[in-house]
Amino acid sequence: MSQNDYTITGRNGPSERANPRPPARPRVFVSYAHESDDHRRAVLSLCVLLVSCGVDVHVDRWYLEVRRDWQVWATRQILDADFVLVVASEQCRQAGDGTGPVHGRLGLRSEMRLLRELYHADPDTWTRRVLPVILPGRGVHEIPLFLQPRTADHYVVTSFTPEGADDLLRILHGTPSCSPPTPHRLRLG
Template sequence: MSSNVPKVFISYSHDNQSHKKWVLELAQRLRNAGVDAILDQFRVSLGDDLGQFMEENVSDSDRIIMVCTETYVTKANDGLGNVGYEKMIMTSEYMREVDSKKVIPLIRQTGTHNVPIFLSSRMYINFSRDDEFELQFDNLLREIHQAPLFKEPPVGNNHSSQSSPILLRV
């Protein structure tokens, strides 16, 4: 990460007012938890250049959360609207750095867990169940802050590599 405060751009489709409110509340929660969550609802005003906002923030952010709904996935796959434009920018980032973990697909819809085609092999976080919001939010924060729940222990010494007097006699 580029600083102590991770910068995270939130990409989503404006499906309806309820969905926009959910995304806004997610961004507010992230900001309260020490994440510089970048959201159009916070930073874009009438007359602003939306393309420039998307280009700068996709490029400058440490991570990108793609809030995947069926509408979002369709727009990303078909290259439609602002979602299609953001997907184009993100795809070019992946072409420069194939093993990048910059994008975090966040599943919001219930039922099928679709992500855009270019992310189909990537691990995602599942926010489709509101009753699991707190658990998934904690998992998301751990990922953004690079603070895994479990840390891989170091490999111990190989005790069988030392010569055994019994084996030497054979």
């Protein structure tokens, strides 16, 4: 490691956690575009669902009680989270791909830059920790390219119910939908 390299740390120590299995109540940061009232409501519906399913959710709309430096806050949330959910939308894709307006969506653009940096520095860890989420009415084409919309997993939420978010909840809680069978010992003779 050269003297210009650095280790990215959060509450779990270095970015590569010793135990990749999430805790009983995983901490999640939600990154999304504030592109419409309907989209914000959908994101908050997802957040409420996740909390009701035992997830420790951190989303900006729940932290408006004081003036704060949002860049510092978002950086800390991303580094401290067990998972970062990136909610797919056209403006999120533009911010992630660097194709949106230069002067718009500054907070989202900052979050996407940080996530790209983390992905580049430690792709194995951050591919597991950053989860693209597709809400009802959205599509895979709205996931930023650096999150590999077609060559890595993404999580489709079909409704704001535990059943509609089953795949996402299983990843957050580390419970696979299918487990390999337990081998049985054969008795010969």
